[in-house]
Amino acid sequence: SQQGEEDPQALSIQEGENATMNCSYKTSINNLQWYRQNSGRGLVHLILIRSNEREKHSGRLRVTLDTSKKSSSLLITASRAADTASYFCATCLGPYNQGGKLIFGQGTELSVKP
Amino acid sequence: DAGVIQSPRHEVTEMGQEVTLRCKPISGHDYLFWYRQTMMRGLELLIYFNNNVPIDDSGMPEDRFSAKMPNASFSTLKIQPSEPRDSAVYFCASSLAKSGRAKYEQFFGPGTRLTVL
Numbered sequence: 639s640q641q642g643e644e645d646p647q648a649l650s651i652q653e654g655e656n657a658t659m660n661c662s663y664k665t666s667i668n669n670l671q672w673y674r675q676n677s678g679r680g681l682v683h684l685i686l687i688r689s690n691e692r693e694k695h696s697g698r699l700r701v702t703l704d705t706s707k708k709s710s711s712l713l714i715t716a717s718r719a720a721d722t723a724s725y726f727c728a729t730c731l732g733p734y735n736q737g738g739k740l741i742f743g744q745g746t747e748l749s750v751k752p
Numbered sequence: 753d754a755g756v757i758q759s760p761r762h763e764v765t766e767m768g769q770e771v772t773l774r775c776k777p778i779s780g781h782d783y784l785f786w787y788r789q790t791m792m793r794g795l796e797l798l799i800y801f802n803n804n805v806p807i808d809d810s811g812m813p814e815d816r817f818s819a820k821m822p823n824a825s826f827s828t829l830k831i832q833p834s835e836p837r838d839s840a841v842y843f844c845a846s847s848l849a850k851s852g853r854a855k856y857e858q859f860f861g862p863g864t865r866l867t868v869l
Contacts, residue, residue, distance in 0.1 A: 680860035742795040
């Protein structure tokens with residue numbers, strides 16, 4: 639099964655509200671990353687959190703990581719219609735030069751209504 | 753900076769034909785990844801290269817798929833012969849992980865939407 643599983647699969651909110659997406663994984667990780675994909679486009683990296691970090695911020699994004707529960711959450715505050723996209727978590731088991739690679743979850747489809 | 757470039761953006765072909773997808777990574781990046789995205793299976797890593805050398809091809813579905821990276825600025829993913837179940841969006845991504853602290857962020861191209869009839 640998938641290393642990363644996301645919840646919910648779909649989320650619909652009003653502009654200005656906060657959006658929270660969750661990701662659970664199964665094995666120990668080196669880092670966890672979140673990506674955004676707009677319809678018909680490639681993925682765009684949003685934020686990376688290392689296994690020894692618990693929380694990280696970037697603009698309106700807040701990511702938390704709980705390695706004891708093997709879970710992460712992405713919070714988007716004061717959402718905008720332009721935030722409408724699919725959001726993916728990706729777990730990285732180790733450095734790429736040691737065979738590490740990204741394993742993506744199935745994604746959360748976020749719809750922000752104006 | 754042009755970003756990762758993929759061509760063609762769309763490809764429609766008939767079953768049994770050979771398909772070649774192309775990717776130009778970001779200049780200076782030393783890792784290149786090929787992914788496939790479908791509704792059923794999500795985003796799957798097919799193969800990745802480090803300094804033009806294939807590191808892990810365990811995600812390549814079968815012998816009909818092959819990938820090459822003849823130099824640092826070009827890679828191809830070939831499907832021969834193609835089948836309808838190969839229909840998907842294929843993404844190329846690159847990353848810079850050398851010289852000092854490892855960097856894990858991947859930069860994705862716009863993808864090639866492949867339809868096999």
